[in-house]
Amino acid sequence: MPLNPRPETNTNWQERRRGTRLNSHVRVAVEWEDEGGATSRAEGYTRVVNPTGCMVILPHDLAFEQRVRLTNLDLPQSAAAAAAVVWKGKETPDGFELGFEFDRSPFDFWGLEI
Numbered sequence: 001m002p003l004n005p006r007p008e009t010n011t012n013w014q015e016r017r018r019g020t021r022l023n024s025h026v027r028v029a030v031e032w033e034d035e036g037g038a039t040s041r042a043e044g045y046t047r048v049v050n051p052t053g054c055m056v057i058l059p060h061d062l063a064f065e066q067r068v069r070l071t072n073l074d075l076p077q078s079a080a081a082a083a084a085v086v087w088k089g090k091e092t093p094d095g096f097e098l099g100f101e102f103d104r105s106p107f108d109f110w111g112l113e114i
Contacts, residue, residue: 021050026110027073028056030100031080032066043073044095049110053083053101061096064088070100072109081106 026046033039044058054070062068066085072078082103089097102109 021048022110022112023047024049024110024112026054028054029071029073030056030058030060030062031069031071032062047097049112051105053086053099055087055089055097055099057092057095058098059095061088061091062098068100070102070109072111075109075111078109078111079106081109 024046026049027043028046029041029043031039031041040060042058042060044056046054046056048055056070062085064085068083068085069080070083071080083100084103085098086101087099089099091097
């Protein structure tokens with residue numbers, strides 16, 4: 001049995017991405033509401049950013065599709081942006097790998113040209 005019986009159906013990940021990715025260490029705050037309605041907050045940092053979201057190392061694990069507010073702590077004028085957990089990676093010594101996607105791409109959220 002061939003490993004790739006229909007190569008035309010495979011899509012290169014680079015082609016599927018919606019924006020340019022940039023390896024970047026940006027301090028972020030993540031806020032969410034727990035099941036009881038209480039607001040929780042954790043600070044972490046990004047490993048990868050793009051116009052539609054980021055990959056964050058956070059000391060707290062969150063559920064897939066958890067709704068959050070992200071704040072860029074490296075830009076004092078940054079407003080919180082609504083986002084959701086869309087990817088979960090592994091636990092590292094620094095915390096959990098979590099991928100976030102913005103509801104709407106905030107203008108210049110990262111303060112970077114990407």
